[in-house]
Amino acid sequence: MRFMMIVKHPEKQGPPPKELMDAIAILAEEEAKAGSMLGNGGLGPTALGARVRLSGGRVTVTDGPFTEAKEVIGGYAQFELKSKEEAVESAVRFMELHKKYWPSFEGETEVRQMFDPEDFAQCAKAAPEKEAVST
Amino acid sequence: MDTNTDTHRTIDAVWRIESPRLIAGLTRIVRDVGLAEDFAQDALVAALEQWPESGIPVNPGAWLMATAKHRAIDHFRRNTLLDRKHEELGRELGTKEMTAPDLDSALDDDVGDDLLRLVFISCHPVLSTDAQVALTLRLIGGLTTDEIARAFLVPEPTIAQRIVRAKRTLAEKRVPFEVPRRAELASRLASVLGVIYLIFNEGYSATAGDDWMRPALCEDALRLGRILAGLAPQESEVHGLVALMEIQASRSRARSGPSGEPILLFDQNRAHWDQLLIQRGLTALALAEKLSSKNLRPTKPDTERLPGQGPYALQAQIAACHARARTPAETDWPRIVTLYTTLARIAPSPVVELNRAVAVGMAFGPAAGLELVDALTADRSLQNYHLLPSVRGDLLKKLSRFDEARAEFARAASLTQNVRERTLLLQRAQACLT
Numbered sequence: 296m297r298f299m300m301i302v303k304h305p306e307k308q309g310p311p312p313k314e315l316m317d318a319i320a321i322l323a324e325e326e327a328k329a330g331s332m333l334g335n336g337g338l339g340p341t342a343l344g345a346r347v348r349l350s351g352g353r354v355t356v357t358d359g360p361f362t363e364a365k366e367v368i369g370g371y372a373q374f375e376l377k378s379k380e381e382a383v384e385s386a387v388r389f390m391e392l393h394k395k396y397w398p399s400f401e402g403e404t405e406v407r408q409m410f411d412p413e414d415f416a417q418c419a420k421a422a423p424e425k426e427a428v429s430t
Numbered sequence: 431m432d433t434n435t436d437t438h439r440t441i442d443a444v445w446r447i448e449s450p451r452l453i454a455g456l457t458r459i460v461r462d463v464g465l466a467e468d469f470a471q472d473a474l475v476a477a478l479e480q481w482p483e484s485g486i487p488v489n490p491g492a493w494l495m496a497t498a499k500h501r502a503i504d505h506f507r508r509n510t511l512l513d514r515k516h517e518e519l520g521r522e523l524g525t526k527e528m529t530a531p532d533l534d535s536a537l538d539d540d541v542g543d544d545l546l547r548l549v550f551i552s553c554h555p556v557l558s559t560d561a562q563v564a565l566t567l568r569l570i571g572g573l574t575t576d577e578i579a580r581a582f583l584v585p586e587p588t589i590a591q592r593i594v595r596a597k598r599t600l601a602e603k604r605v606p607f608e609v610p611r612r613a614e615l616a617s618r619l620a621s622v623l624g625v626i627y628l629i630f631n632e633g634y635s636a637t638a639g640d641d642w643m644r645p646a647l648c649e650d651a652l653r654l655g656r657i658l659a660g661l662a663p664q665e666s667e668v669h670g671l672v673a674l675m676e677i678q679a680s681r682s683r684a685r686s687g688p689s690g691e692p693i694l695l696f697d698q699n700r701a702h703w704d705q706l707l708i709q710r711g712l713t714a715l716a717l718a719e720k721l722s723s724k725n726l727r728p729t730k731p732d733t734e735r736l737p738g739q740g741p742y743a744l745q746a747q748i749a750a751c752h753a754r755a756r757t758p759a760e761t762d763w764p765r766i767v768t769l770y771t772t773l774a775r776i777a778p779s780p781v782v783e784l785n786r787a788v789a790v791g792m793a794f795g796p797a798a799g800l801e802l803v804d805a806l807t808a809d810r811s812l813q814n815y816h817l818l819p820s821v822r823g824d825l826l827k828k829l830s831r832f833d834e835a836r837a838e839f840a841r842a843a844s845l846t847q848n849v850r851e852r853t854l855l856l857q858r859a860q861a862c863l864t
């Protein structure tokens with residue numbers, strides 16, 4: 296199963312301390328060597344980004360920074376793992392590093408399973424049944 | 431789901447992540463894979479008992495190792511006590527060496543080296559290929575015997591037996607827990623790579639059963655390959671194998687249709703190829719090429735290794751030719767022919783020759799391909815290989831020799847053990863009638 300880890304946090308916390316970055320680099324190397332982490336990346340400040348939104352039939356473009364956002368995406372990683380529990384365990388390890396090297400950090404790692412087209416098809420098939428049960 | 435089940439599922443996850451390193455570290459200390467696995471299992475049982483109450487420790491790997499280590503100490507203390515009693519019975523033995531190894535200093539050594547030793551011991555030539563595969567998946571892959579049994583469609587007791595016997599063989603033959611020395615390294619590494627690629631291929635094109643692919647096996651093999659690349663980063667062929675598997679696996683999603691039916695390379699929707707895996711594959715391939723060109727230096731007194739690229743890197747290059755082509759028409763067939771010709775020279779096999787014939791057929795026309803295939807029909811080892819009549823049928827069809835093509839597809843269908851593949855081949859036979 297492929298998972299996407301999305302790290303979210305308030306943007307005004309400032310840059311992470313070097314100790315944390317070093318510890319993350321070691322963890323990432325370990326996970327890459329264990330064959331579980333396929334790739335990762337960090338995102339620059341929202342001031343350099345933009346949002347392209349479709350609403351009410353209109354597409355609007357807004358340049359960053361996203362000042363109204365409580366939390367923004369700071370980085371992501373893709374993993375190949377056997378179960379959601381393994382993914383959660385991996386995210387817990389990642390957050391434990393923050394606890395240790397950046398105690399004031401507030402934020403979360405969102406764990407999401409990545410879907411293939413056939414997974415979506417199965418979901419679509421399963422969804423009406425669920426509705427039938429709840430109504 | 432109640433919290434207890436939740437904790438158990440978390441323990442399962444922790445176990446899969448930690449068990450290879452745990453068993454590797456313990457094997458170095460106790461010098462016996464079977465015993466090491468027993469201590470690791472003891473630690474797992476302790477975790478299952480204690481963690482639902484105490485919560486998951488912050489560093490679960492260290493917890494498991496410490497617990498297993500205590501079990502090992504208890505074990506050796508008991509044995510030493512026994513030995514002392516024996517000693518008292520027979521004073522003539524004189525001074526007796528401590529049987530318990532120095533646990534603390536042993537534990538401080540590099541875990542990576544232990545894992546690599548564990549890989550080599552799991553794929554040791556005293557074991558049969560079946561045993562190597564089962565032991566590697568169990569010890570390095572962290573799979574349960576039940577998972578291995580399901581993957582290979584054999585009863586669970588068969589796998590359990592196989593693993594027990596393998597561990598006994600390793601103990602009886604006193605196989606040392608070490609990375610092989612230079613002279614032996616190339617052949618031993620080849621057998622490790624062979625085991626991993628065998629696991630991958632069983633997942634990529636299942637030889638039997640109802641499914642065309644078993645993706646979990648591909649993922650396990652890929653994980654094993656990536657682990658090995660981390661452990662032996664200087665070995666060109668390890669990166670070659672990883673590159674080959676990453677690029678092949680990039681096509682997994684496109685290789686079967688909605689109801690599980692196989693889709694052949696040229697009919698695949700290339701937008702469904704996994705670009706992340708392709709990129710990883712190409713990066714690994716570049717690394718393999720860089721390392722192998724380093725080994726070409728004449729000053730290196732390494733006669734064991736073949737000059738230039740090994741068979742896995744070459745196959746990865748062929749896979750890369752497909753990966754780089756955005757449409758089937760863009761495929762660089764002449765280059766693929768050259769690569770297969772090189773591969774046939776360094777690792778000759780009738781299967782490579784058959785693939786070369788396919789490439790020649792694509793590059794220089796079906797008649798040229800058919801000529802090569804016809805030369806192979808006399809090869810005894812391909813007598814029951816379904817891809818020979820399948821390839822021959824394809825070439826005959828392109829030459830508009832439909833009756834002969836249909837007969838070949840039908841023959842191929844009768845030879846394959848895979849249900850999905852048989853259906854596809856029968857369809858292709860049928861298509862020759864119209």
